[in-house]
Structure formats: structure tokens, C-alpha cells
Amino acid sequence: MIEYLSNPLFWVGLGQIIVVNIILSGDNAVVIALAARSLPPNQQKQAIIWGSVAAIVMRVILTIVAVEMLKLPYLKLVGALLLFWIAVQLLVPEEDADDGVKSSGNLWAAIRTILIADLVMSLDNVIGVAAAAKGDNILLMLGLAISIPLIIFGSTLILKLMDRYPLIITGGAALLGWVAGEMLITDPALVDWIAAHMPWIHIHLPLVGDLSWAQILGAALVILAGKVMHARAARTQAVDLAAGDEQNK
């Protein structure tokens, strides 16, 4: 145990998992809180409690599945690409396109919204945490444990962070690109081929330790793709949310 705790790699991994969790559990908490807002006050608490319970149950199941799945060839590759896509999504402002989900102020509609979001976002979160844990089951379980309070209390935390330190989202996205790059080159189907043909992909730095070009490239590509998508979004005319208010008519 002492050996485990004195290993700096463990702490680096844990730090990465905490950042991944703040962002990818925080956004889940935001969706739950937003979906519950349209409900009458007596139903809001119910929707938040059940939404959080469902998110936690889905994460536990998906984590157990992920541990087994990621040992299979090609699945890390798929996971890495998915994670890369998630990271870019983080940097694109919320979509303008109609997503087909209407707010109706109805408990079941809100719960349906929450459950769909829980499933998608738990998948995001588990892939992110699994990539940062690098097959270490203790880190994976810690990641799961950390995500639970974040789902329950995380919505205010991430809203505050976004407001005060918007760079944390950019940093988190870059970190996801970084771990995705590493996940990609450790896929069982690729590992031997890379060792034989691309040994230069691994870098050893005296103080920092082992890195790889895949990580650096992953993080850089996420930032670049985010910038491009952001610039495209900025060209569309902004919507004035106060246009319909009484005073402005």
C-alpha cells in the first residue's frame, strides 16, 4: 500500500481522473439540474434524486463493463477516438440546432431527458476515467467514487468554475486528448506494431518521465479542432435572449 501511494504515477493518474471527473460528471449534473428546473418545485427534488441515482447506477455498471472490454483488441482504439470526439465537443459551445427534446414541465419528460443524458454522459465519463486509469483497477474504482459526489453536488461547482476559470474546460479537453492519445497506442492490437515500427513515438524526459508523441498530438489536435469549431460558431448571429422581455418590446 505504501509503495502504491509513494508512486508518483499513481498521483498523476489520480489528478487526471479528478479533472476528467469534474468536467464529465459536472456536465451531467448540469443537465439534471436544468431538466429539473422546468418542473414544479415539489417535483424538482424528486427528479434530481432519481436522476442522480440513475447516473450513479449507470456509471457502476459501465465501469465494470469497461474493465473487461478494454482488454479486447481494437476497443481501446474505438474508445480513444470516442474520447477525442468528446473532448472536441467540450470546446464547442452548446448547440443551436433543435435537439428534438421539448421542455414540457412534465415529470416524465424531464426524467426521460435526464435518463438519456445520464446514459450518454456516463459513457463519456467512464471512457475518460478508464483512459486516465490506464488499466489500474484501483484508480478506476477511485474515479467512480469521486464521480458520485460530483454528480450530486457538481452542478454548482462546474457553473462557478466555468464562470471564474473558463480555462478549466479547455484544460480538461486537452487532458482528454492527451489520455486518448495514450489509450490509442496502448491498444493490444497496435502495441506490438508500434514497438516494431514506431519506437520513436515514446519520449523519455529526465524529470517529467515517459511521454509519447501520441499524447502531445492528441492534446494539440483537440485544442486545434475546438478553435476551428469555435470560430465557425462565432460567425453565426447571436440570439438575444432578452428580446421578448416586456421592457424591450
Added chain:
Amino acid sequence: MLKVLIPVDGSANSLRAVEYLIAQTPLFKEPLDVHLLNVQHAFPGTVRGVRAEAEKFHHDEGIKALAAARQLLDAAGVNYTYHINVGDAAESICQFIKAQNLDQVIMGRRGMGAVASMLMGSVTDKVLHLVDVPIVLVK
């Protein structure tokens, strides 16, 4: 009529810009066309499926941020319209100025931490850089 924009984030600095405008109004012959603009941070793109609720949330947060500035203007009897956008603050402000053909901007320096403004530059710096209309910077 002179069209004036005051970007408002609810900070003490943005309120000083409002107070400055109120103090200046007697100097103008015609009444000013005053616009208040609050820009809310967009959620990350992974927050999906709750667009209508997100818009309501941004609207409510915008109203909160604008409240103090509106109170000052109401108390001084200055007419104004207010606007709430979502996105990057500096980009939204510049886009708004062009779209609405504004003549002047009055803004405070944004109350960001030293580290954040060093890393990103302040919103004010970016607006100063991007906008063609005269800007009054209230310190």
C-alpha cells in the same frame, strides 16, 4: 440619437460605467439610446438535450447580472433596453456593436483575477482591440 452600449457583467466596475453614463446624460441635448448587454458563458457542448431550459437559465442569470445596473438607470430616470447574449464576452460585444450600429461604448475594466487576465487578456483589452467605435473606459 446617440446609441450607447454599456456591457454589464454585474461587477462593481461595470456599475461604475453605468454611474458615469448617468452623470453624463445632462450634457447631451437629445436623450441617449442606451443599451445594456450581458453575455453569459455557454455551457460546454456535452450539455445536450436541454436547450430550452439552458436558454431560460442563461436568461435568468442574465437578469440577475443586469439587476443592479437597471436599478441605477431606473432611479435616474434614464430610458434603456437590455440584451442577453450567450457566448464569448468580447466576441459577443463586438458583434452586437456592429449589428446594432452603435456609436459609442462605455465600459469598466472587468474584475478578473491577475492570473486569468494574464493568461487570456481581459475582455476589455479584446474589445478595445476589435472595435472601431469610440470607447470610454471607466476606471
